[in-house]
Amino acid sequence: MRLPNHRFLVALLAMLALTSLASTASAQDKLDRALREGQRSGQAQRVILKAKPGYDAWARKVLADRGKTIDAELPSIGGFAVEMSAGELEVLCNSTVFDGCSEDSIVRPSAAAAGKPATSAAQRRDSRKAKQSVAAPMYSAPSVNTLLGTLGVTPFEFGGYGVTVALIDSGIYPSPAFGDRIKAFYDFTGGGIRQRTAFDDYGHGTHVAGLIGGNQYLEDKEFQGVAPSVNFVGLKVLDKNGAGKTSDVIRAIEFAIANKHQFKIDIINLSLGHPIYEPAAQDPLVRAVEKASKAGIIVVVSAGNHGIDRDGDIGFAGITSPGNAPSALTVGASDHKATVTRDDDRVAVYSSNGPTWYDGLVKPDFVAPGHFLTSEAAPRSSLYKAYPQLRQKGRSGKEYMHLSGTSMATGVATGVVALMKQATLFKSMSLTPNLAKGVLQYTAIPLADDAGNDYTPLRQGGGGINARGAGALLQSLNTSVPTPNDRWSSVDPVTTIGTHAYAWAQNIVWGDNIVWGDNVYYAL
Numbered sequence: 001m002r003l004p005n006h007r008f009l010v011a012l013l014a015m016l017a018l019t020s021l022a023s024t025a026s027a028q029d030k031l032d033r034a035l036r037e038g039q040r041s042g043q044a045q046r047v048i049l050k051a052k053p054g055y056d057a058w059a060r061k062v063l064a065d066r067g068k069t070i071d072a073e074l075p076s077i078g079g080f081a082v083e084m085s086a087g088e089l090e091v092l093c094n095s096t097v098f099d100g101c102s103e104d105s106i107v108r109p110s111a112a113a114a115g116k117p118a119t120s121a122a123q124r125r126d127s128r129k130a131k132q133s134v135a136a137p138m139y140s141a142p143s144v145n146t147l148l149g150t151l152g153v154t155p156f157e158f159g160g161y162g163v164t165v166a167l168i169d170s171g172i173y174p175s176p177a178f179g180d181r182i183k184a185f186y187d188f189t190g191g192g193i194r195q196r197t198a199f200d201d202y203g204h205g206t207h208v209a210g211l212i213g214g215n216q217y218l219e220d221k222e223f224q225g226v227a228p229s230v231n232f233v234g235l236k237v238l239d240k241n242g243a244g245k246t247s248d249v250i251r252a253i254e255f256a257i258a259n260k261h262q263f264k265i266d267i268i269n270l271s272l273g274h275p276i277y278e279p280a281a282q283d284p285l286v287r288a289v290e291k292a293s294k295a296g297i298i299v300v301v302s303a304g305n306h307g308i309d310r311d312g313d314i315g316f317a318g319i320t321s322p323g324n325a326p327s328a329l330t331v332g333a334s335d336h337k338a339t340v341t342r343d344d345d346r347v348a349v350y351s352s353n354g355p356t357w358y359d360g361l362v363k364p365d366f367v368a369p370g371h372f373l374t375s376e377a378a379p380r381s382s383l384y385k386a387y388p389q390l391r392q393k394g395r396s397g398k399e400y401m402h403l404s405g406t407s408m409a410t411g412v413a414t415g416v417v418a419l420m421k422q423a424t425l426f427k428s429m430s431l432t433p434n435l436a437k438g439v440l441q442y443t444a445i446p447l448a449d450d451a452g453n454d455y456t457p458l459r460q461g462g463g464g465i466n467a468r469g470a471g472a473l474l475q476s477l478n479t480s481v482p483t484p485n486d487r488w489s490s491v492d493p494v495t496t497i498g499t500h501a502y503a504w505a506q507n508i509v510w511g512d513n514i515v516w517g518d519n520v521y522y523a524l
Helices: 006-025 033-039 056-065 086-093 121-130 146-151 204-213 218-223 246-258 284-294 382-386 406-425 433-442 467-475
Strands: 045-051 072-074 079-084 098-103 106-109 164-169 182-187 231-236 267-270 298-302 329-335 366-369 373-376 391-393 399-403 494-497 500-503 507-510 513-516
Touching: 033 045, 033 086, 033 098, 045 056, 045 086, 045 246, 056 079, 072 246, 079 086, 079 246, 086 098, 106 246, 146 366, 146 406, 164 204, 164 246, 204 231, 204 373, 204 399, 204 406, 218 373, 231 246, 246 267, 246 284, 267 406, 284 298, 298 406, 298 433, 329 406, 329 433, 366 406, 373 406, 382 399, 406 433, 406 467, 433 467, 433 507, 467 494
Parallel strands: 164 231, 164 267, 182 231, 267 298, 298 329, 329 366
Antiparallel strands: 045 079, 045 098, 072 079, 373 399, 391 399, 494 500, 507 513
């Protein structure tokens, strides 16, 4: 394994230094980094105040006495979304009623450039201007479904049947590819929670949903989603420009937890995020994700698209929130080059690398194909109208779109988790968030760069996601055996993709530790 380069060491030292400074600052105030920086402007800011446990009623009274309007209550974290002046920040956030304050940050989808993959230093520098834009494709869409092929998945119309994904995004366009599988749709933008007919005025959520479970026409099977029979609950938090509020995302997560049994929600897909401004334990969005995981919902999140710096070179510590949530399945993006083989797969240069800011956790957990993927388009949506060069007609005449980013990789990973969940339904066993993460990391196939050196765990986590291997490992699990160490039957740690056999990573990357070994254990 190649040692981390000097840029990583510099980033790590800077992160440790900032952690030390943050600890010192906490004695003076309880504001996150974004609020402290914004406070200098003297302008009002949107804030999430976090009440101390048992002080919710007192917090409401304090806010009411000051004439503050609560825009949203966030009971899962004891939070209140409020707009506050710079002076009010200083007084209220440091009061004994509140644990502290976080910016109600703008969240955005994790979509990136959709152009030619850059791997060399020169190519990375050439790509820097396109880093935050959507560029024209440089190779044509495949004539066969190489996405499913490289995952080791055999196209199966009933894949994901009986599993429900809560898609927290910009919405879902009710395309025939989703049939009657959109079980419910709620809009959290603009205040309140409104039940509506499914729609998507930005287009991002529809593309992600198509990767998770779009069921395409026979002529367009090359664009089939990973789990084409999965059900959806659409929770809209991003507006027509692809922007949303952290508080709305938290409300959507709380809704998914509260309605888990009514809608049979198994998985949450979060292909969005914002920069990390404070330790994970204090981050409101992370805390909401941890609540969902504790409720038994598997939360799959994007790592972010901050893998290169302003000079186009590889950068570290770019994971976004809530990708820093310990329980989340955090997904980076790989470029599978529209081929089934894994030999040419590379980590996408824009995919955010670990460690996480403040906490130093090893993230992402693994990578999945996310570069130049073709999926559902939402007609009349902002993305559809703004980027006609990214449209492609299928053989049926239907128009699709090419997009890239860890958003897309997250959708692919969610589809794989849906297949895993479906497999456990037949075995009457529970696929917990930890089990799902452990199986996917253990069976992952490590990726190497152009020089043949394995990427470090800070770039690829456990490696490239391996749906076929994950299914085989789950099938080998026998929960009726009383001894945890004996619950796994013998399974060959190798998966054949196309015509080549690939060895599994056989390690678990957890928190700030990397656990290597030949065995995996499961305790009920």
